[in-house]
Amino acid sequence: MRSWWSKIFGDSSALCWFCQSPRPKVIGNPIWEQLCAGCTEKRKMLAYPQCRVCGKPNSIDDSFCYDCQRTPESDRVVNISCVEYNHWARLVVQQWKYRGDERLSRPMGLWMASLIKQRFLHMDRFMITYVPCHRKRVYERGFDQAKQLAHIIGAQLHVPVVDLLVRQSYQDQPQSKRSRDQRLQALVGTFSYQGKQMDSSGQSVLLVDDVYTTGSTVRECAKLLRKANFQPVACTFARTNSEYV
Ligand SMILES: [Zn+2]
């Protein structure tokens, strides 16, 4: 039986969901607080105000950031992210994605679900889809990461998850290692739409991905979803907070 002390001040047996170090446990604390002191110090929440489109922290207000000003209005996609893609977030994503640590999907997905609930509550009817991996990549890694996040978010928010996109080309080099121009070039024809054509416009769809860097992947997928009469918005676990790379 737990002591009155641990009921009030926490249970020292709780572990950080990322590095497995002991952490204080307080009943009901959100997933971003279920980290050890070291991870809490290293993770960086995205400051407000943010660009009203892509979620990049702005110093003054929620006006369009420089990146979004350069993007044609019809291509802009509203994106929200949980954390800044700093050294800590990169370690989380690397361990999850490249070392195949599937256990991280759940805390990452719960974190995203909580942000979606807070920011996209006004969307009364929406479905969830994701930026898919190529089938060869799924075979190599053992799971489709964004799909797994989408299903965790869907289950948490009671929202259906649909497979709408398919990745056609298999990249031997991860997007994160490419320059901006190489990235844009490599994305042409990468995805195709595989869902049904929607009868009426106005169906909101939430596009899930792990990292938002330049936003080019999200915009490319959103383009296909718009063609099928969806209204896409995006949620990514982490986003960079620097100028275009
Ligand atoms: Zn930790």
Ligand SMILES: [Zn+2]
């Ligand atoms: Zn922006």
